[in-house]
Every structure is written in C-alpha cells, then in structure tokens.
Amino acid sequence: MTNPIFVAIDTPYLEDALELTRRIKGQVGGVKLGLEFFCANGHHGVHEVQKLGLPIFLDLKLHDIPNTVAKAMQAINLLEPAIVTIHAAGGRAMMEDAKAAAGLHTKVVAVTVLTSLDNHDLNRVGVPDSPELQVARLAALAQEAGLDGIVCSGHEVKAAKTAWKDGFFVVPGLRPAGGTAADQKRTVTPRHARDDGASILVIGRPITKAESPDDAARAIMGTL
Numbered sequence: 001m002t003n004p005i006f007v008a009i010d011t012p013y014l015e016d017a018l019e020l021t022r023r024i025k026g027q028v029g030g031v032k033l034g035l036e037f038f039c040a041n042g043h044h045g046v047h048e049v050q051k052l053g054l055p056i057f058l059d060l061k062l063h064d065i066p067n068t069v070a071k072a073m074q075a076i077n078l079l080e081p082a083i084v085t086i087h088a089a090g091g092r093a094m095m096e097d098a099k100a101a102a103g104l105h106t107k108v109v110a111v112t113v114l115t116s117l118d119n120h121d122l123n124r125v126g127v128p129d130s131p132e133l134q135v136a137r138l139a140a141l142a143q144e145a146g147l148d149g150i151v152c153s154g155h156e157v158k159a160a161k162t163a164w165k166d167g168f169f170v171v172p173g174l175r176p177a178g179g180t181a182a183d184q185k186r187t188v189t190p191r192h193a194r195d196d197g198a199s200i201l202v203i204g205r206p207i208t209k210a211e212s213p214d215d216a217a218r219a220i221m222g223t224l
C-alpha cells in the first residue's frame with residue numbers, strides 16, 4: 001500500500017520543520033505545510049523542505065475573489081506543489097479560476113466544512129444544515145467547478161466518495177483511538193477514514209507532538 005499519511009508540519013520555524021521532516025521521512029507519504037509555515041518562511045522555506053524529497057501539500061486554504069485567488073495560485077506554481085487547498089465557500093467561479101491557474105501536476109482540492117466545526121458552529125455562521133449536508137452541497141459544487149477533490153472529515157468521506165467516484169479525498173481531524181481531540185470536533189481514527197475512502201490522511205499533532213514522531217507515524221501506518 002502506498003503510504004497515505006501526509007504529516008501536518010504546523011510550525012513557523014524552518015529548522016524545526018526540516019528536523020521533523022528528516023526524522024519521519026521514511027514513515028510518511030508526504031508533508032503538509034500550512035499558512036503558519038508559509039507566512040513565516042515563504043517560497044524559500046517550501047523549497048528547503050522540498051529538497052528532502054517528499055511530495056508537498058500546500059494547505060493555504062485560499063478564499064477571495066476569483067481574480068485574487070487565481071493570481072495567488074499562479075504565484076505558487078513555481079513551487080510545483082502536489083496538492084493545494086482553496087475554500088469551496090469562495091464559490092464556483094473562484095474554484096474554476098483557481099483550477100485554471102494551477103499547474104498541470106497540482107491537485108486543487110476544496111475545503112468544505114472545517115473539521116473544527118460541529119453542527120452548532122455551522123449554525124452560528126448562518127448555515128442551518130448539518131455538516132453532512134453542507135459537505136455534500138459543497139462537494140457537488142467543487143466537482144462542477146472541475147476541481148480534483150475536497151477536504152472533509154472522516155464522518156462525511158464515505159458519502160462524498162459514493163457521489164464522486166473518482167474524486168480525491170483529503171481527510172484531516174484524525175485521532176488514533178483514545179487520542180486527544182483538542183480543537184478538532186469531527187474526528188475519526190485514521191483506519192476509519194481509510195476504510196471509508198480517504199485518498200490521503202492528514203495527521204498533525206498525534207505525530208508531531210509524540211515523544212518519538214517516527215515511531216508514532218509507524219504505529220499509525222500499522223493500523224491501516
């Protein structure tokens with residue numbers, strides 16, 4: 001089995017990111033760099049991590065008017081990321097323009113409902129539906145816009161895959177059995193997400209905050 005684990009390296013410190021990536025390199029399939037890292041280290045930082053040889057997932061969650069998102073996408077094309085995120089809530093035109101501006105080998109995936117939100121949180125931002133319904137709605141819009149796939153929690157991935165057979169499904173909010181959820185509200189185990197159709201598993205703190213990140217990644221891989 002290809003290793004589906006992308007480890008979320010959530011740090012503003014380049015040296016820490018490099019050390020962690022070197023340490024877990026043999027145990028994961030790729031590295032996810034987010035806003036925290038990109039704002040602190042920019043293109044240079046991404047290049048440095050890239051030199052270690054793992055596929056790079058740039059989790060920038062772009063969300064703006066179509067022209068601005070398309071220009072941002074063009075500006076990161078040089079980095080040739082394997083995966084980039086945008087927000088589905090930006091609408092169909094924004095997603096279409098983002099995909100058109102992306103490099104040929106970059107998967108553009110849309111964040112549907114953040115895994116840190118539950119039903120109540122969603123209602124508070126004006127969405128009267130459940131996360132399941134909202135994910136299905138935004139996944140259909142992302143598919144119409146020609147994107148490669150979506151980001152959703154492990155609770156919705158099975159239904160999303162049924163509706164979008166060749167979609168690419170990124171699932172964060174993963175916790176090994178008994179793990180601390182922290183700010184995540186819609187969590188499942190990595191095995192559950194994999195069995196339900198996740199294409200890649202995004203795992204941060206259960207690996208990066210473990211006493212031995214490489215052992216933690218190996219142990220999670222052993223459960224899949």
Ligand SMILES: O=c1ccn([C@@H]2O[C@H](COP(=O)(O)O)[C@@H](O)[C@H]2O)c(=O)[nH]1
Pocket residue numbers: 008010034059111113114115116151152172173174184202203204205206
């Ligand atoms: O809905 C989403 C979208 C992105 N994320 C990102 O995934 C990791 C999860 O980190 P953990 O430490 O495993 O909780 C993090 O980088 C988020 O920005 C998400 O959690 N949920």
